Amino acid sequence: MMRRRTVAFLSCLMTIAIILIMLTAGCTSPTGQGGPEGDAKNRTTEGLPSERTVKVVATIFPLADIIKQIGGEAVEVTTLLAPGSSPHTYEPTVEQARAVSEADLMVFVGGGLDNWAVKLGTAGEKTVLLEIMTSLAKEEDSGAAFTDNPHIWVDPVLVKERIAPLLCGALKSLYPDGAASFEENLKSFQQELDTLHKELSELTAAFSQKRFISFHSAWHYFARRYGLQEVASVEEFPGKEPSAKWLEELVKLADLHNIRVILAEPQLGNRAAEVIADEIGGKVLLLDPLGGEGVPGRESYVELIRYNAEIFRQALQ
Numbered sequence: 001m002m003r004r005r006t007v008a009f010l011s012c013l014m015t016i017a018i019i020l021i022m023l024t025a026g027c028t029s030p031t032g033q034g035g036p037e038g039d040a041k042n043r044t045t046e047g048l049p050s051e052r053t054v055k056v057v058a059t060i061f062p063l064a065d066i067i068k069q070i071g072g073e074a075v076e077v078t079t080l081l082a083p084g085s086s087p088h089t090y091e092p093t094v095e096q097a098r099a100v101s102e103a104d105l106m107v108f109v110g111g112g113l114d115n116w117a118v119k120l121g122t123a124g125e126k127t128v129l130l131e132i133m134t135s136l137a138k139e140e141d142s143g144a145a146f147t148d149n150p151h152i153w154v155d156p157v158l159v160k161e162r163i164a165p166l167l168c169g170a171l172k173s174l175y176p177d178g179a180a181s182f183e184e185n186l187k188s189f190q191q192e193l194d195t196l197h198k199e200l201s202e203l204t205a206a207f208s209q210k211r212f213i214s215f216h217s218a219w220h221y222f223a224r225r226y227g228l229q230e231v232a233s234v235e236e237f238p239g240k241e242p243s244a245k246w247l248e249e250l251v252k253l254a255d256l257h258n259i260r261v262i263l264a265e266p267q268l269g270n271r272a273a274e275v276i277a278d279e280i281g282g283k284v285l286l287l288d289p290l291g292g293e294g295v296p297g298r299e300s301y302v303e304l305i306r307y308n309a310e311i312f313r314q315a316l317q
């Protein structure tokens, strides 16, 4: 009797010791290690077996970064589009096709933005394809939140409420053991987005001018969220060179709405924007819907949106 109790007591002590070790390990691991690129270092890997890595390929950097924020060290994310390229005109390389075929998940926007991804993605037999536009449209009950415009990621509230949870769900279904960790990372990323949205709401509310001319139609959702209005874009649709007649029209619109800044983009040729700016005695500022690793000040999703808000401020305040 006595012996049995001692054994029970000892095994109980051991269980407590093991739990303590596990707890300590869980608490220290997130701070100690940065990912290979360092930017996922605040995200936890608690409870994840270290041997499992989910390989994800994303067409554009903002999606890649959002996935990284949620997946932490359990995911390895590759961006297909190189900084400085436009998704509307991009042609993927042979190496990229191989990277996609080896990936567990390929995420792309769809809606005409990066549909070259479909061909790439179907090359890999085990690769799960996730098209953001289609997935969100399926969830949509009112149909009011989305238009045909595919540049959905530029609105941080849409990212917080729809895109980030969608990506979290995709990671969870590929790797159910990571679910708790992904959920926790999602929550802290959403808090960051809340802060960003609050900051942007205050910033944009103070703009004296609300109307702008963009180079292409990338800012629809941002404008809608923050009470701004895109009067027109230099490219009537992405990839279309403006005609002389349209340039003339844009100059008239700029005059009519007292617009003195044309918001162009680093990924697109900006000669037309400069021509208009010259005509109206204004200037060109560069918005950037894509950012990327190695692009200073735009190396995470949150940094990228903040950068663009600052450009809008310079143009409209």
Ligand SMILES: [Zn+2]
Binding pocket: 088, 151, 216, 217, 218, 238
């Ligand atoms: Zn675009």
